[in-house]
Each structure stands twice: as C-alpha cells, then as structure tokens.
Amino acid sequence: MNGLEGDSGLAERLAGVRRRMAEACARCGREPGEVELVAVSKTHGPERVREAVDCGLRVFGESRVQEARAKIPLCPGGLSWHLVGHLQTNKVRVAVDLFDVIHSVDSTRLLEALEKACTQKGRTLEVLVEVNVSGEASKYGIAPGELEPLLDFSRECTHVDVIGLMTVPPWSEEPERTRVFFSRLRELRDEVSRSGGYSLPQLSMGMSNDFETAIEEGATMVRIGTAIFGRRTT
Numbered sequence: 001m002n003g004l005e006g007d008s009g010l011a012e013r014l015a016g017v018r019r020r021m022a023e024a025c026a027r028c029g030r031e032p033g034e035v036e037l038v039a040v041s042k043t044h045g046p047e048r049v050r051e052a053v054d055c056g057l058r059v060f061g062e063s064r065v066q067e068a069r070a071k072i073p074l075c076p077g078g079l080s081w082h083l084v085g086h087l088q089t090n091k092v093r094v095a096v097d098l099f100d101v102i103h104s105v106d107s108t109r110l111l112e113a114l115e116k117a118c119t120q121k122g123r124t125l126e127v128l129v130e131v132n133v134s135g136e137a138s139k140y141g142i143a144p145g146e147l148e149p150l151l152d153f154s155r156e157c158t159h160v161d162v163i164g165l166m167t168v169p170p171w172s173e174e175p176e177r178t179r180v181f182f183s184r185l186r187e188l189r190d191e192v193s194r195s196g197g198y199s200l201p202q203l204s205m206g207m208s209n210d211f212e213t214a215i216e217e218g219a220t221m222v223r224i225g226t227a228i229f230g231r232r233t234t
C-alpha cells in the first residue's frame with residue numbers, strides 16, 4: 001500500500017464501465033453475462049493489477065510478451081491472462097507459458113508454432129484469430145480471404161482451440177464509425193461458420209472508446225484499458 005491506492009478512482013471507473021456494458025446489453029436484448037470484460041493492464045504495474053483484483057476483476061489483457069513476463073509473477077495467482085497484442089513466432093514458447101488465451105493469431109504459421117509449443121508442453125490453449133477487416137495497412141491481422149485456409153489448418157490442431165475472431169478497427173473519435181468493422185467481423189464469423197462448419201462463438205472487439213458499439217454488434221469479449229485504469233503514461 002502506498003497510501004495513494006483507493007484515490008486512483010479505479011473502483012469508480014470500473015463501476016461506470018460495468019454499468020455502460022449492462023446498458024449496451026439491455027439496448028440490444030443481451031444478458032450482461034454474455035460479455036466478458038478483459039481488463040487491459042499494459043503499462044500498469046502489478047500494484048494496479050492487485051487493486052483491480054480487489055475490485056473483483058480476474059481477467060487481464062497484456063499487449064507485449066516481455067512486459068507480461070516481468071509483471072505476471074508479481075501479480076496475485078489464479079488470474080486469467082490474455083495476450084491481446086501482436087505475437088512474434090520467436091516468442092511463442094514464452095507466450096504459451098504465460099497466457100490462457102491469445103487473441104492475436106494472425107497467420108497459419110503462428111498457429112502451427114503455437115500448436116507445436118503446446119504439444120511439447122502438454123497443455124491446451126484457446127486462441128482467437130485477429131482479422132484486419134478494414135484492410136488498413138498499419139493494422140495487424142489476416143485478410144478476410146486468408147481466414148478459411150487458417151481455419152482449415154486448425155482442424156488438425158489437437159492442443160490449440162480456435163474459439164473465435166478478434167479485430168482492432170481503425171481508430172476513430174466517433175464510435176459510430178467503427179460499427180461497420182464490428183458488424184463485418186460478425187458477418188465474416190457467421191459466413192465461415194456456415195460454409196465450413198466451424199464453431200467460433202467468441203468475438204473479441206471493442207476498446208475503451210467503442211465497447212458499447214461493439215457489444216451492440218455482438219462482442220462477447222471487450223478489451224478495456226484506459227476506461228478502467230486511466231490514461232497510460234508510458
């Protein structure tokens with residue numbers, strides 16, 4: 001305890017996020033329990049994670065493997081850690097040791113490397129495929145057209161389970177402008193599920209600025225950092 005804890009406003013911000021999530025669910029006839037809140041703790045230290053745990057959070061998201069490797073051992077046990085940022089193939093083995101869910105699988109090659117690492121370590125892993133629905137060159141994620149070949153490969157995986165799709169839309173101050181990218185991800189999921197018989201129940205979409213829109217478009221996981229922890233300074 002540094003004396004500042006409790007003054008950070010985390011509990012209040014979290015309550016506000018939960019209320020807005022519930023309101024978004026109510027607007028579109030969904031149950032609040034259908035949407036999982038992934039608290040993105042990147043750049044924030046273990047003491048802030050502990051504070052969030054004291055507020056009832058159990059699921060945390062990190063963007064970078066190196067940062068997570070230093071932080072997770074200093075955090076309370078029994079939490080669920082999700083990797084939401086880009087994963088390089090050379091960090092796969094470390095990532096498999098740290099994370100319960102990986103949201104950012106963006107190539108068949110990466111999926112193959114994860115399958116191999118999980119098989120060697122004798123563990124199973126849930127992953128989502130990150131799709132670049134906007135086609136913006138600066139964004140990670142596979143092109144929609146590459147999704148089917150990747151999912152086809154996933155049928156052979158025995159240790160990695162593809163549970164859904166994830167996207168990061170182009171940034172916009174206006175959440176309404178991101179709606180089309182969320183609906184496109186949902187439609188793409190529905191299309192490939194129908195044509196290939198895949199089960200992809202999870203849609204990871206929506207961040208601090210646009211999570212309500214994402215929920216209205218079917219998000220089952222929202223990845224929220226700033227609206228819970230406040231502005232990142234590093």
Ligand SMILES: *Cc1c(COP(=O)(O)O)cnc(C)c1O
Binds near residue numbers: 040042209223225
């Ligand atoms: C940082 C990050 C988030 C959280 O962003 P906020 O705007 O702070 O809520 C969500 N998803 C990914 C992939 C991120 O890198």
